[in-house]
Amino acid sequence: MEKAGVDTSKAAWRQQVVDLLYWRDVKTTGVVFGAALLLLLSLTVCSIVSVCSYIGLALLSVTVCFRIYKGILQAIQKSDEGHPFKQYLDREVALSEDMVHKYSDMVLEKLNKGVGELRRLFLVEDLVDSIKFAVLMWILTYVGAFFNGLTLVILGVIAAFSCPIVYEKHQVQIDHYVALVSNQIKDVVGKVQAKVPGMKRKAE
Numbered sequence: 466m467e468k469a470g471v472d473t474s475k476a477a478w479r480q481q482v483v484d485l486l487y488w489r490d491v492k493t494t495g496v497v498f499g500a501a502l503l504l505l506l507s508l509t510v511c512s513i514v515s516v517c518s519y520i521g522l523a524l525l526s527v528t529v530c531f532r533i534y535k536g537i538l539q540a541i542q543k544s545d546e547g548h549p550f551k552q553y554l555d556r557e558v559a560l561s562e563d564m565v566h567k568y569s570d571m572v573l574e575k576l577n578k579g580v581g582e583l584r585r586l587f588l589v590e591d592l593v594d595s596i597k598f599a600v601l602m603w604i605l606t607y608v609g610a611f612f613n614g615l616t617l618v619i620l621g622v623i624a625a626f627s628c629p630i631v632y633e634k635h636q637v638q639i640d641h642y643v644a645l646v647s648n649q650i651k652d653v654v655g656k657v658q659a660k661v662p663g664m665k666r667k668a669e
Contacts, residue, residue: 487629487630498622498626501622502622505618505622506619507519509615509616509619528550532549532550535549
């Protein structure tokens with residue numbers, strides 16, 4: 466029963482992410498994309514401590530000004546509306562123990578899978594996969610020479626919010642070219658595996 470609840474929660478969360486990346490609600494996606502991009506661009510200019518401090522000061526300035534404004538307005542109108550943020554202050558914001566356990570278990574599961582996969586690659590359980598991983602690491606050394614980590618994150622965010630919608634509109638053409646490239650890569654890998662001893666997979 467608990468497993469079914471976790472699966473339902475995962476499915477709902479994934480659907481929300483898909484709706485966000487595919488711009489189902491343009492206003493919501495625009496706000497999230499704009500805020501994320503602004504935050505990342507700010508980090509390229511200032512340190513993360515400065516950025517967090519400025520964001521905190523900006524939010525606090527807005528809430529303090531609004532609180533003073535409502536207080537003055539209530540005094541002039543002689544109304545008794547109370548604290549303007551009372552409905553938010555009364556809400557329960559503490560994380561439940563079940564929620565903490567659920568998400569910590571999910572993170573632990575992903576972490577264990579990642580560690581197991583890295584062990585498999587570094588200890589060369591499958592020679593082909595390890596060589597592919599080595600090629601990827603070699604390519605990343607060149608990527609790292611041109612871009613720092615923050616720049617890659619910014620490009621990743623832009624790609625995450627643009628590629629899905631572009632793919633949705635041009636799916637047929639993109640699938641066609643991806644299939645061509647994939648077939649070419651498979652042909653090259655097959656030729657290399659046939660010529661180099663020890664590179665055939667265990668199943669073969």
